[in-house]
Amino acid sequence: MATREIARSPAVEDYCKAIFTLESRAEEPVATNRLAERLALTPGSVSAMLKRLDELGLIEHHPYRGVRLTREGRMVALEVIRHHRLLELFLSESLQMPWDRVHAEAEVLEHVISEELEQLIATKLGDPTIDPHGDPIPSAELELNELETLPVERLKEGDTGLFVRVSDADPEMLRYLSERGIAPGDRLHVRERQPFGGPLLVAFGEGEDRREHAIGGRLAAAMRVQLDSPEPRRRAPA
Amino acid sequence: MATREIARSPAVEDYCKAIFTLESRAEEPVATNRLAERLALTPGSVSAMLKRLDELGLIEHHPYRGVRLTREGRMVALEVIRHHRLLELFLSESLQMPWDRVHAEAEVLEHVISEELEQLIATKLGDPTIDPHGDPIPSAELELNELETLPVERLKEGDTGLFVRVSDADPEMLRYLSERGIAPGDRLHVRERQPFGGPLLVAFGEGEDRREHAIGGRLAAAMRVQLDSPEPRRRAPA
DNA sequence: ATCGAGGTCTTGGTGTGCCATAATATTTGT
DNA sequence: ACAAATATTATGGCACACCAAGACCTCGAT
Numbered sequence: 001m002a003t004r005e006i007a008r009s010p011a012v013e014d015y016c017k018a019i020f021t022l023e024s025r026a027e028e029p030v031a032t033n034r035l036a037e038r039l040a041l042t043p044g045s046v047s048a049m050l051k052r053l054d055e056l057g058l059i060e061h062h063p064y065r066g067v068r069l070t071r072e073g074r075m076v077a078l079e080v081i082r083h084h085r086l087l088e089l090f091l092s093e094s095l096q097m098p099w100d101r102v103h104a105e106a107e108v109l110e111h112v113i114s115e116e117l118e119q120l121i122a123t124k125l126g127d128p129t130i131d132p133h134g135d136p137i138p139s140a141e142l143e144l145n146e147l148e149t150l151p152v153e154r155l156k157e158g159d160t161g162l163f164v165r166v167s168d169a170d171p172e173m174l175r176y177l178s179e180r181g182i183a184p185g186d187r188l189h190v191r192e193r194q195p196f197g198g199p200l201l202v203a204f205g206e207g208e209d210r211r212e213h214a215i216g217g218r219l220a221a222a223m224r225v226q227l228d229s230p231e232p233r234r235r236a237p238a
Numbered sequence: 239m240a241t242r243e244i245a246r247s248p249a250v251e252d253y254c255k256a257i258f259t260l261e262s263r264a265e266e267p268v269a270t271n272r273l274a275e276r277l278a279l280t281p282g283s284v285s286a287m288l289k290r291l292d293e294l295g296l297i298e299h300h301p302y303r304g305v306r307l308t309r310e311g312r313m314v315a316l317e318v319i320r321h322h323r324l325l326e327l328f329l330s331e332s333l334q335m336p337w338d339r340v341h342a343e344a345e346v347l348e349h350v351i352s353e354e355l356e357q358l359i360a361t362k363l364g365d366p367t368i369d370p371h372g373d374p375i376p377s378a379e380l381e382l383n384e385l386e387t388l389p390v391e392r393l394k395e396g397d398t399g400l401f402v403r404v405s406d407a408d409p410e411m412l413r414y415l416s417e418r419g420i421a422p423g424d425r426l427h428v429r430e431r432q433p434f435g436g437p438l439l440v441a442f443g444e445g446e447d448r449r450e451h452a453i454g455g456r457l458a459a460a461m462r463v464q465l466d467s468p469e470p471r472r473r474a475p476a
Numbered sequence: 477a478t479c480g481a482g483g484t485c486t487t488g489g490t491g492t493g494c495c496a497t498a499a500t501a502t503t504t505g506t
Numbered sequence: 507a508c509a510a511a512t513a514t515t516a517t518g519g520c521a522c523a524c525c526a527a528g529a530c531c532t533c534g535a536t
Contacts, residue, residue, distance in 0.1 A: 007493095009494085011493075011495095032513055033512065033513080041496090042495080042496060043514085044496070044497070044513090044515085047513060048495090048515085049495095065503095094332065095359065096358065104352075105352055105355055108350045109350060112346045112347060113347075114342075117329070117333070117335070120329075120334065124332075249523095270485055270486085271485080279522095279524090281484075281486085282485085282486075282487080282525070285485060285486050286486085290522095301485075302484080302486080
């Protein structure tokens with residue numbers, strides 16, 4: 001029952017990666033339609049592929065019930081995610097590629113770099129643990145430690161914390177943030193929360209650099225924060 | 239009649255690249271079998287693909303007569319070769335990947351890097367003109383200037399010159415050379431030429447570093463030299 | 477100069493991976 | 507219990523490879 005090395009096409013890897021991230025957002029098995037949506041494919045195509053992945057032993061597919069990764073499938077996903085995030089950091093750090101472009105480039109490269117190149121890049125970067133968007137990088141042994149974070153939209157007035165992470169998927173958003181000098185690692189402080197699902201007024205940075213910005217909409221959902229006072233919080237926004 | 243950007247799969251690019259290099263070794267159009275051999279495919283597969291490439295306007299295929307690149311096809315080839323050689327240099331220079339491994343890695347990466355990444359790499363390396371094996375790198379405008387070189391096997395006793403280039407295709411060979419401290423850029427001097435197609439005794443380097451090696455067989459064909467006295471020479475070996 | 481023989485090349489039929497669309501099946505909410 | 511939402515199967519297409527069969531070319535012997 002050795003790990004099967006066959007049939008690891010870009011498509012297969014993309015499916016595993018997508019299932020992995022959808023799986024870690026919710027406890028239930030992943031639905032075909034969610035997957036189709038995320039991969040920008042038709043449900044029919046996805047259904048067919050799921051059958052194959054099941055036969056390959058990468059997922060467990062219970063028809064009409066959804067899908068879960070096997071241990072093996074999870075390894076594939078983590079491997080690819082490690083590649084992706086190392087590449088993002090590498091492109092941004094070593095080649096000065098702008099923040100908002102590294103994602104698209106890494107999306108392709110992640111499927112083709114050798115283990116040896118992965119290793120060289122990791123070493124060159126000093127075995128980093130987070131990428132430029134604040135996403136944690138799985139270790140060489142494929143251990144991933146996610147930290148507990150909240151999206152900005154769930155913060156309350158007076159909350160302080162560290163802006164740690166932002167989805168890398170939308171270049172527009174990243175450009176918006178970097179134009180305003182906001183980046184993961186910044187301290188933040190919620191000054192005011194407007195009612196009716198409106199934006200939050202948030203101060204970023206400290207001392208001289210301190211600047212206020214209104215954060216709302218999809219942006220407030222994509223930006224994630226590590227709270228100073230880790231007081232537990234329920235699902236629903238205030 | 240704008241340059242058609244469609245249908246540039248890795249396979250298509252590999253065909254163009256292979257045709258390009260075969261074409262530049264001989265004046266006649268490239269034969270299907272040569273191509274099949276170089277790409278490690280069956281002639282049948284190649285034949286089918288050549289038909290497609292012709293329809294795409296990348297080659298001119300005269301059935302049973304061989305194949306030539308069009309201007310457009312040549313551009314595709316040069317673009318990929320530029321990628322390949324920049325990547326080789328980058329991997330070797332910026333990431334310390336050993337000389338004999340960069341080729342295989344570049345072989346895959348060359349098809350997937352964006353124009354922007356190409357640009358960043360070129361800039362980082364200072365717009366280099368030769369790669370670590372001494373192969374010239376096409377400019378951003380896809381101009382390639384090959385220098386006149388002779389394989390070591392065609393040198394005569396007493397010849398001196400610069401070892402400028404070695405085929406990147408055989409890692410064994412590259413490892414052999416680097417173990418002995420021989421690399422493109424070394425000066426060389428032919429001490430003795432053994433008869434009956436035997437090896438040549440060649441001194442590399444100068445002063446302290448000077449060392450003699452016997453070079454023969456496929457190695458003597460793969461290593462190329464820029465002669466000090468560019469006295470013209472005929473085809474056949476002495 | 478003609479006629480094979482043998483190498484070279486192309487064609488045709490297949491298979492695989494991955495996608496699409498359309499028709500069909502299953503589950504779910506009311 | 508049935509419409510709506512969700513998922514699956516069936517069928518087809520495209521890219522790209524393989525093998526086997528047949529077409530074409532060349533060259534040497536007559």
